[in-house]
Amino acid sequence: MTGPAPECVTLAEGLREMRSRTGLSLAALAERTAYSKSSWERYLNGKKPVPRQAVEVLCTMAGEPAGRLLALWELADTEWSGRARHTLRPAQPSPTSPPGPALVPADAVGATGVPRRARRQGLFLAGTGVVAVAILTALSLRSAGATGSPTGLASPTLDPVPGCQGKACDGKDPKPMACGLPGRVDSLGPPHHTSTGTEVEIRYSKVCAASWGRIWHSEVGDMIEVSAPGTRPRRVVIRSTADTGAYRFTPMIGGSNRTGLRLCFTPAGATGRECFDS
Numbered sequence: 001m002t003g004p005a006p007e008c009v010t011l012a013e014g015l016r017e018m019r020s021r022t023g024l025s026l027a028a029l030a031e032r033t034a035y036s037k038s039s040w041e042r043y044l045n046g047k048k049p050v051p052r053q054a055v056e057v058l059c060t061m062a063g064e065p066a067g068r069l070l071a072l073w074e075l076a077d078t079e080w081s082g083r084a085r086h087t088l089r090p091a092q093p094s095p096t097s098p099p100g101p102a103l104v105p106a107d108a109v110g111a112t113g114v115p116r117r118a119r120r121q122g123l124f125l126a127g128t129g130v131v132a133v134a135i136l137t138a139l140s141l142r143s144a145g146a147t148g149s150p151t152g153l154a155s156p157t158l159d160p161v162p163g164c165q166g167k168a169c170d171g172k173d174p175k176p177m178a179c180g181l182p183g184r185v186d187s188l189g190p191p192h193h194t195s196t197g198t199e200v201e202i203r204y205s206k207v208c209a210a211s212w213g214r215i216w217h218s219e220v221g222d223m224i225e226v227s228a229p230g231t232r233p234r235r236v237v238i239r240s241t242a243d244t245g246a247y248r249f250t251p252m253i254g255g256s257n258r259t260g261l262r263l264c265f266t267p268a269g270a271t272g273r274e275c276f277d278s
Contacts, residue, residue, distance in 0.1 A: 012046035034163030170254035179208035221268025
């Protein structure tokens with residue numbers, strides 16, 4: 001009986017490393033995301049295909065770029081979906097071809113004259129090339145599946161159920177709760193252009209019945225705050241240059257009532273505010 005594919009094992013190892021960087025237990029991960037404790041246990045141990053969204057959420061919570069793990073996910077997903085079985089196998093040598101001399105690794109015979117570090121670098125470069133080819137193969141197979149070629153088993157879902165709804169979303173982050181996925185969220189009115197060039201808007205998710213504020217083109221020190229009558233205001237402050245180049249969100253205000261929402265922007269180093277109503 002064969003075990004999990006090496007690609008799936010490598011991804012699970014990477015996920016466990018990322019989880020350890022968050023410092024969160026499985027129960028804490030379940031509380032902060034749209035995935036249950038048992039699901040996280042299966043994902044981290046390679047027992048169950050992991051959704052791409054879960055990989056992205058885990059990297060976000062660990063404060064790490066997702067590129068490396070997403071590349072591993074592409075390879076693992078090719079195995080899970082069965083697309084790897086459609087990869088052409090390399091041609092086998094003719095049975096009449098005379099066998100060549102066996103190649104013996106230099107380390108196995110105690111060869112001298114080649115620094116150990118150089119040999120390690122050579123092996124690393126060779127391994128990097130193999131991974132690059134494998135990633136390109138996975139991507140080409142994914143494209144082939146999209147155009148109607150056989151794809152085998154279905155891939156794991158990329159659209160998880162919401163992690164909260166209504167008042168249960170109050171104070172939680174919309175991204176790990178899967179409330180801000182495409183098709184699940186709308187802007188309440190057009191984006192607002194502030195006097196400094198920063199853009200802000202109020203977002204609302206029907207499936208989560210919750211609202212939050214979004215800011216982009218910001219500067220370090222900018223702040224937005226979203227509020228509604230009878231609720232605690234929620235805010236986010238831009239604290240680093242990395243935050244200025246991406247969308248940033250306030251925690252959510254739970255509740256299906258979209259009226260009375262207000263978003264206020266305070267620019268860095270200033271006391272004046274610009275406010276916008278939904």
